[in-house]
Amino acid sequence: MRAQSRAGRPRKSAGRPSAREDLLDAAHALMSERVAIDVPLVDIAERAGLTVALVTYYFGTKDNLLLELALRHHARWEAQLQRLLDRPGSAAEKLSLHVGAMVRAFRRAPYLQRINHKFLRSGADNDDTRTLARALINPLASFYVKLVEQGVAEGVFRRVEPMHLYLMIIGACDMLFTAESSLKHGFGIEAVDDAAAAGFAETLQTTLLTGLRTTAPT
Amino acid sequence: MRAQSRAGRPRKSAGRPSAREDLLDAAHALMSERVAIDVPLVDIAERAGLTVALVTYYFGTKDNLLLELALRHHARWEAQLQRLLDRPGSAAEKLSLHVGAMVRAFRRAPYLQRINHKFLRSGADNDDTRTLARALINPLASFYVKLVEQGVAEGVFRRVEPMHLYLMIIGACDMLFTAESSLKHGFGIEAVDDAAAAGFAETLQTTLLTGLRTTAPT
Numbered sequence: 001m002r003a004q005s006r007a008g009r010p011r012k013s014a015g016r017p018s019a020r021e022d023l024l025d026a027a028h029a030l031m032s033e034r035v036a037i038d039v040p041l042v043d044i045a046e047r048a049g050l051t052v053a054l055v056t057y058y059f060g061t062k063d064n065l066l067l068e069l070a071l072r073h074h075a076r077w078e079a080q081l082q083r084l085l086d087r088p089g090s091a092a093e094k095l096s097l098h099v100g101a102m103v104r105a106f107r108r109a110p111y112l113q114r115i116n117h118k119f120l121r122s123g124a125d126n127d128d129t130r131t132l133a134r135a136l137i138n139p140l141a142s143f144y145v146k147l148v149e150q151g152v153a154e155g156v157f158r159r160v161e162p163m164h165l166y167l168m169i170i171g172a173c174d175m176l177f178t179a180e181s182s183l184k185h186g187f188g189i190e191a192v193d194d195a196a197a198a199g200f201a202e203t204l205q206t207t208l209l210t211g212l213r214t215t216a217p218t
Numbered sequence: 219m220r221a222q223s224r225a226g227r228p229r230k231s232a233g234r235p236s237a238r239e240d241l242l243d244a245a246h247a248l249m250s251e252r253v254a255i256d257v258p259l260v261d262i263a264e265r266a267g268l269t270v271a272l273v274t275y276y277f278g279t280k281d282n283l284l285l286e287l288a289l290r291h292h293a294r295w296e297a298q299l300q301r302l303l304d305r306p307g308s309a310a311e312k313l314s315l316h317v318g319a320m321v322r323a324f325r326r327a328p329y330l331q332r333i334n335h336k337f338l339r340s341g342a343d344n345d346d347t348r349t350l351a352r353a354l355i356n357p358l359a360s361f362y363v364k365l366v367e368q369g370v371a372e373g374v375f376r377r378v379e380p381m382h383l384y385l386m387i388i389g390a391c392d393m394l395f396t397a398e399s400s401l402k403h404g405f406g407i408e409a410v411d412d413a414a415a416a417g418f419a420e421t422l423q424t425t426l427l428t429g430l431r432t433t434a435p436t
Contacts, residue, residue, distance in 0.1 A: 117339060121332070121396045129399055137404030163405040164421040171393030172385040178339045181347055186355030187381040203382040211429025 020058045022048045024069050031111035035180075037066060037118065067128055070115045071135050077105065078139035085143060091151030095212075096205045098143070102173055103201040107192065110177040117178065140166055157212045165212075169204065176200055238276045240266045242287050249329035253398075255284060255336065285346055288333045289353050295323065296357035303361060309369030313430075314423045316361070320391055321419040325410065328395040335396065358384055375430045383430075387422065394418055 026048035030039045041062055045052045059065040080101065084094055106113065116136060119129050144162035151157030176183070176192055183189040189196065244266035248257045259280055263270045277283040298319065302312055324331065334354060337347050362380035369375025394401070394410055401407040407414065 114339070116400075117335060120399050121335060125399060130403065133399045133403040137400040141404035160421055160425075161417065163401065163407065164418055166404070167390040167393050167418065168386060168422065168425065171391070171397075172389035175385050175389030175392060181338050181343060181351045182334075182355040183381065185348065185351040186359035186384070189381065199379065200382055200385065203378055204386065207378075207382075207386065207426065207429035209429075210431065211425035211427075213428065 019048070019050055019054055023050060023055055023058060023065070024072060027065060027069055028109065031069075032109060035110050037111050037114045041065075063128075066115045067119065067132055070112060070119075070132055073105075073109060073112050074132075074135040074139070078135075081139050081143040085146055090156070091147055091154055092156055092209055094147060095151070095208060098147070099169060099205045099208065100201050102169060103176075103197050103204070106173045106177045107194070107197045110192075113174050113178045137166075140170065151212065155214060158214045160212055165208075168208065172200075172204060237266075237268060237272060241268060241273055241276060241283070242290055244268075245283060245287055246327065249287075250327060253328050255329050255332045259283075281346075284333045285337065285350055288330060288337075288350055291323075291327060291330050292350075292353040292357070296353075299357050299361040303364055308374070309365055309372055310374055310427055312365060313369070313426060316365070317387060317423045317426065318419050320387060321394075321415050321422070324391045324395045325412070325415045328410075331392050331396045355384075358388065369430065373432060376432050378430055383426075386426065390418075390422060 023044060027039065027044045030043055030047055031037055041055045042052050044065075045055050055065065059068060081098075084098060084101070087094075089097075116132070119132050120136070141162060144165045148157055148160055148162050148165065152159050176197075180189075180192070183192075241262060245257065245262045248261055248265055249255055259273045260270050262283075263273050273283065277286060299316075302316060302319075305312075307315075334350070337350050338354070359380060362383045366375055366378055366380050366383065370377050394415075398407070398410070401410075
């Protein structure tokens with residue numbers, strides 16, 4: 001990964017959990033619990049049973065740790081998206097599975113969107129933001145292109161812009177999991193629990209499966 | 219956008235009630251041009267033909283100026299939403315008009331979402347964030363509740379959660395106008411111009427008008 005080559009230090013051998021992965025796991029656990037990314041490095045080290053010096057050794061800065069954590073998530077998403085494309089099934093089934101999977105992914109790691117916001121919505125454009133943007137968007141963009149192709153070929157989707165599909169799915173999920181204060185005041189939602197997440201996934205699935213059909217609204 | 223005075227030529231005094239609005243207009247103009255909210259107060263004062271001391275006099279801090287600017291936008295949205303509810307027309311027509319209006323509103327002031335993100339997605343919960351959250355969300359929440367009611371009564375919408383409608387519309391718009399770096403890398407979009415905004419509005423309108431219908435997908 002990027003930070004490694006920058007630091008010039010080899011990853012620990014596969015086969016046993018490395019301190020590096022332990023630190024990322026600890027960061028994930030703490031940020032999930034606190035639904036926040038401003039978790040002190042000392043807390044992350046402590047959770048992993050390691051020293052702050054090791055955090056600095058592996059990641060350099062807090063920002064770099066956040067980037068690595070986001071990149072790890074996005075690599076997993078990419079593998080999942082590819083498996084979904086490769087499996088048998090109609091485009092409609094894959095769209096439905098994808099929406100459910102994305103809502104669950106956001107629910108499991110709500111802090112991830114805060115990292116993406118921090119780096120991708122600040123207007124900054126540098127090597128780090130470009131690396132993160134590509135890791136986040138390219139697998140999804142590619143997935144939506146192929147999903148629309150399949151759905152059009154099957155005669156069930158109209159030829160919608162893949163980017164529009166991205167905005168309707170990821171934009172909605174992003175707002176559900178990062179706009180708590182708005183949702184609380186406007187809709188009386190105290191927290192997005194499993195039931196709220198599942199309810200939203202169902203609405204999004206039904207709306208898209210109906211709304212992308214080839215027939216125009218009457 | 220209002221006509222601007224030439225830079226550096228003071229034309230207003232503190233005693234005139236419009237100086238405050240002029241400063242908000244100048245901030246709006248500069249933030250729209252730069253698609254950023256980190257515009258120096260001195261630039262805002264200069265654009266308004268006023269002094270930085272007056273900015274401080276009226277707003278105290280930069281954050282407060284940002285809040286006031288967002289509140290002014292949200293007050294205008296609230297009036298527009300009420301007019302849309304009060305006018306004749308079906309729920310489907312109103313939904314379509316609303317989607318078009320929201321996309322245009324985001325397009326006219328893309329920086330507004332950056333202000334909302336700054337205050338509402340940071341996890342902070344204080345008087346300022348609560349005031350802004352209520353001004354942003356309450357008119358929209360109320361609008362969606364009434365729109366769904368009308369659509370269900372007319373037999374054209376299923377009983378969708380108003381919050382889900384909010385997420386699908388505002389979440390998608392938000393991402394279109396604040397995730398440029400992702401969209402650029404994933405979909406080759408250099409900028410969201412009028413054509414791109416109109417194309418997205420059309421997709422969202424068609425998808426929702428079809429996707430919210432009472433008939434289930436086949």
